[in-house]
Amino acid sequence: MSTALVTGGSRGIGRAVAQALAARGDRVAVHYASDRDAAEETLRSLAGDGHVVIGGDLRDSDAPSRIIERADAAMGGLDILVNNAGIAPLESNRHRPDETDLDAWQSAWRQMVDVNLIAAAELTYLFARRLIDRKAPGFVVNVGSRGAFKGEPDYPAYGAAKAGLHAFGQSMAVALAPHGIVVTSIAPGFISSDRQAPKLEGAAGDALRAQSPFGRVGTPEEVAEAVLFLSSPAATWSSGAVIDFNGASHLRP
Numbered sequence: 001m002s003t004a005l006v007t008g009g010s011r012g013i014g015r016a017v018a019q020a021l022a023a024r025g026d027r028v029a030v031h032y033a034s035d036r037d038a039a040e041e042t043l044r045s046l047a048g049d050g051h052v053v054i055g056g057d058l059r060d061s062d063a064p065s066r067i068i069e070r071a072d073a074a075m076g077g078l079d080i081l082v083n084n085a086g087i088a089p090l091e092s093n094r095h096r097p098d099e100t101d102l103d104a105w106q107s108a109w110r111q112m113v114d115v116n117l118i119a120a121a122e123l124t125y126l127f128a129r130r131l132i133d134r135k136a137p138g139f140v141v142n143v144g145s146r147g148a149f150k151g152e153p154d155y156p157a158y159g160a161a162k163a164g165l166h167a168f169g170q171s172m173a174v175a176l177a178p179h180g181i182v183v184t185s186i187a188p189g190f191i192s193s194d195r196q197a198p199k200l201e202g203a204a205g206d207a208l209r210a211q212s213p214f215g216r217v218g219t220p221e222e223v224a225e226a227v228l229f230l231s232s233p234a235a236t237w238s239s240g241a242v243i244d245f246n247g248a249s250h251l252r253p
């Protein structure tokens with residue numbers, strides 16, 4: 001049995017990951033930003049005992065320290081970190097350069113880079129330092145995005161932050177391998193988390209499904225299955241990988 005911190009575990013992909021880890025027998029710290037009720041709902045849905053919820057808005061620079069400290073204390077040491085929390089593309093943070101003023105541009109960049117990259121980097125640092133002190137192996141799984149490769153013209157800060165997260169994961173894979181810490185990233189295409197449900201209606205939904213030759217979009221449960229593998233000893237030789245997870249909707253050269 002392992003212990004895991006899943007950031008952004010209150011809903012969507014993070015909730016499915018928390019559920020899959022708990023079903024495997026792991027104890028899970030379910031992190032959320034503001035929606036404690038949703039995090040409690042995730043908690044109630046988890047198999048087994050010993051799970052906790054931990055809040056913290058990753059736009060706050062001291063949040064990563066507080067989150068890791070609380071999760072570490074509650075779990076008696078952490079073995080797995082899933083960097084899943086993210087400020088996702090929403091109509092409210094859309095920032096195409098040709099239709100966005102400078103204030104909105106700066107705000108989108110600060111928030112997306114702060115949460116989706118810098119906070120994940122700091123959580124990884126704090127998590128790894130504790131593992132190194134304990135001389136224990138461990139796993140970091142970053143939830144990146146296909147957008148890092150395909151381009152995000154409406155949300156360039158999102159694409160850039162996710163590309164940074166992938167690159168960060170590769171650097172950490174090299175730096176942390178001597179300590180027995182495996183670091184991977186997964187780069188999902190469109191995934192049908194609740195947040196995305198409205199986009200799947202009508203002709204726009206058909207177009208999204210048509211992006212993949214399978215004729216559908218991915219599910220949070222499928223991402224969770226992949227995270228189960230990536231947080232297991234079988235994934236050791238995958239360390240440094242950025243796993244495309246998009247139903248062949250975008251092939252990298």
Ligand SMILES: NC(=O)c1ccc[n+]([C@@H]2O[C@H](COP(=O)([O-])OP(=O)(O)OC[C@H]3O[C@@H](n4cnc5c(N)ncnc54)[C@H](OP(=O)(O)O)[C@@H]3O)[C@@H](O)[C@H]2O)c1
Binds near residue numbers: 011036058059084193
């Ligand atoms: N769904 C997709 O199509 C897709 C595709 C590629 C990559 N991804 C990535 O997968 C991850 C999860 O996606 P999702 O669709 O499940 O997202 P979601 O439904 O929007 O959930 C986002 C999660 O992140 C947390 N969060 C948001 N802002 C935060 C902040 N400032 N500080 C700390 N936590 C924060 C939320 O907590 P609260 O509930 O408390 O707000 C929530 O748990 C994200 O990193 C996203 O970029 C998703």
